[in-house]
Amino acid sequence: MLCVARYGGTIERTIERTGAMASGRNRLTATAVEKRKKAGRLFDGAGLILNIKPSGAKSWLFRYTYPPGKIREMGLGPYPAVTLAKARERADECRSMVADGLDPKAERAKESGKTFGEAADGFVEAMKSRWTNAKSLHQWKRTFTATCAPIRNMPAAEIGTDDVLSILQPIWLKTPETASRVRGRIESVLDYAKAKNWRTGENPARWRGHLENILPKRDKAKTVVHHAAMPYADVPSLISDLQTRPAIAARALEFLILTATRTNETLGAQWQEIDFDRALWTIPAARMKQRKPHEVPLSARALEIVRQLNEVRYTDFVFPGQKHNRPCSNMVFAMLLRRMKVTNATPHGFRSSFRDWAGDRTSFTREVAEAALAHTVGGVEAAYRRGTALEKRRQLMDAWANFCHGQGKAKVVKLHG
Numbered sequence: 245m246l247c248v249a250r251y252g253g254t255i256e257r258t259i260e261r262t263g264a265m266a267s268g269r270n271r272l273t274a275t276a277v278e279k280r281k282k283a284g285r286l287f288d289g290a291g292l293i294l295n296i297k298p299s300g301a302k303s304w305l306f307r308y309t310y311p312p313g314k315i316r317e318m319g320l321g322p323y324p325a326v327t328l329a330k331a332r333e334r335a336d337e338c339r340s341m342v343a344d345g346l347d348p349k350a351e352r353a354k355e356s357g358k359t360f361g362e363a364a365d366g367f368v369e370a371m372k373s374r375w376t377n378a379k380s381l382h383q384w385k386r387t388f389t390a391t392c393a394p395i396r397n398m399p400a401a402e403i404g405t406d407d408v409l410s411i412l413q414p415i416w417l418k419t420p421e422t423a424s425r426v427r428g429r430i431e432s433v434l435d436y437a438k439a440k441n442w443r444t445g446e447n448p449a450r451w452r453g454h455l456e457n458i459l460p461k462r463d464k465a466k467t468v469v470h471h472a473a474m475p476y477a478d479v480p481s482l483i484s485d486l487q488t489r490p491a492i493a494a495r496a497l498e499f500l501i502l503t504a505t506r507t508n509e510t511l512g513a514q515w516q517e518i519d520f521d522r523a524l525w526t527i528p529a530a531r532m533k534q535r536k537p538h539e540v541p542l543s544a545r546a547l548e549i550v551r552q553l554n555e556v557r558y559t560d561f562v563f564p565g566q567k568h569n570r571p572c573s574n575m576v577f578a579m580l581l582r583r584m585k586v587t588n589a590t591p592h593g594f595r596s597s598f599r600d601w602a603g604d605r606t607s608f609t610r611e612v613a614e615a616a617l618a619h620t621v622g623g624v625e626a627a628y629r630r631g632t633a634l635e636k637r638r639q640l641m642d643a644w645a646n647f648c649h650g651q652g653k654a655k656v657v658k659l660h661g
Contacts, residue, residue, distance in 0.1 A: 274328050277302075292335040294323065304331040306338045310347045318349040321441075334441075352441060360403055361396035363437040364388035370436070379508065379574060387429050391415075400437040405448040409458065416459055427451065473593030474586070476601035476647075483648045485584060493576040495549050496563040500577070500591060502546040502645050504598040504616055506533070507591045511571045513562040515554070523547050523638075538618040541638035543645035598644060606643060612636045 269289040277294055280286060280302075286294040293305040304320035320326060320334045338348035358366075368384055375381045388396065395407050408430055415423045431449035438444065449455065474482065479501065486494045500510040503525065512531050519526070525540040532538050542550070553562055565572040577591040589597075595617055602613040615633040 270332070272328060277323065277328050288328070288332070288335075290335065290339065292320075292331060293317075294331075304334070306335050306348070308338060308342050308348065310342055316347070316349060318352070358400050358437065358440075358442045359397050360392065360400050360433065360437075361388065363400045363440070363442060364392070364396070364433045366440070367433045367436040384429060387426055388433070391426055392430065400434065401443040403434060403443070403448060405454070405458075408449045408455070412455075412459065427455065472588055472590045473596035473600075474589035476597045476605075478588075479594070479597055479601075479648055480650045482584075482586065482589075484650070489580075491580070492553075492563055493572060493580045495553065496572060497577050497580060497591070499546055499549050499563075501594045501598075502543055502549075502648060503540050503641070504595050504644070505540065505618075506595070507574050507577060509538075511561075511563055511574060511576075513571075514560050515557060515562060516560070518542075518550055518554075518562065520547070520551065520554075525550075532618060534618065536618075539634060541634065541641050543642050545645050545649060546641075601644065601647060602640065605647070606640070608636070608640050608643075612640055616640055 272286055272288045272294065277286070280294070280296060281300060283296050283298045283300075285296070285305075288294065291307045293307060294302060295305050296302050302323035304323060304326055305317050306320050307315065307317050310316055318338070320331050320338075323331075326334070341348045341351055365388070368381070368388070372381055375384070392411055394410055395403060398407065408427075411430065412423055412427055415426070427449055431447055431451075434443065434447045434449055438447070446454070483498060483501065486498045496510055500507065503510065505527070509527050509531055513525065513527075517526050517528065518524075523542045525542055527538045527540065529535050529537045550562055558564070559569045561569070561571040563572045564570070565576075581589060581591075599613060599617060602608055602616075603610075612633055616637045
């Protein structure tokens with residue numbers, strides 16, 4: 245049948261080979277859009293048009309009336325970069341603007357001047373739920389305010405390869421791990437800006453096929469420095485020192501070491517997560533790096549720590565800070581270790597101390613040790629962790645606590661049961 249669309253006194257036609265009357269919208273299909281080669285225009289309805297040039301290049305247009313009586317057109321992006329579904333979404337947004345008395349083309353022109361900083365702030369706001377703790381959010385924000393300060397006020401549409409390199413080259417060899425993160429974050433913001441129609445073209449921060457041809461690969465850059473980890477043989481002495489100190493930070497650090505958990509997991513612990521009867525601490529998925537809940541069997545000493553603190557509890561947090569109903573700052577461990585004159589350890593490094601001890605001094609399997617650290621495992625290991633690992637991990641954590649308190653230093657711990 246012949247479908248006729250009238251705009252501003254002109255008549256445009258397109259042939260649809262269907263046996264039913266086309267509706268006012270969504271006339272096209274993804275297959276029809278892909279296969280159409282002949283130059284001309286295909287109408288999806290409600291103002292959305294696929295424009296096909298003689299060269300075969302395809303792009304989307306939106307036709308609308310603004311102000312009343314005046315026909316306008318604006319581009320919605322090239323096909324196939326902009327799919328039929330995406331083009332319909334953009335056309336819907338434009339129709340909403342017209343309904344609100346706004347000119348979509350003029351509104352886009354206003355937004356096309358968005359700076360990199362504005363795009364970065366918008367990206368962080370849109371994605372902040374993905375980060376499991378405030379520290380990660382702070383690091384992303386700092387990247388876009390401090391590290392990217394030279395390009396922050398530049399229009400996002402004008403950022404090119406040289407601008408990205410001006411940020412990366414001074415730190416690429418000096419701090420390769422940080423530089424790699426910065427590159428990825430810039431790439432994410434520029435992708436976000438493109439999705440918002442604030443820029444077009446290729447992403448100048450892309451690594452594969454682009455920056456990899458300009459910057460040296462990371463294996464040729466400076467070796468990554470890992471968290472300093474105390475030799476496990478020195479941990480019992482540290483634990484003994486901690487037990488002489490009355491500060492809440494000392495109890496929290498001892499608890500962190502005994503449970504082999506991360507800083508934010510320990511400091512964020514809440515009373516509702518502790519099951520005293522089962523001697524079990526369940527960390528919710530929202531606070532875990534892998535976004536999966538993690539059960540931590542509590543040794544006798546770990547349970548004793550939380551029982552003592554429970555007797556004087558006054559907030560929701562097991563290790564309360566100075567601010568009302570807030571946990572201790574994540575800097576308390578670093579300050580405590582500094583006061584203790586400990587220079588060969590970091591809070592996160594105690595997880596490595598535990599893992600080395602488990603591998604060197606016990607007969608517990610790798611699967612049990614990895615499950616205790618809440619590391620992601622797959623295949624048979626994943627099934628093992630789901631099934632029997634909890635009770636074996638309880639034996640492992642009891643053995644670790646005994647070692648930390650000066651027991652069993654000279655013998656290999658045997659797996660029971």
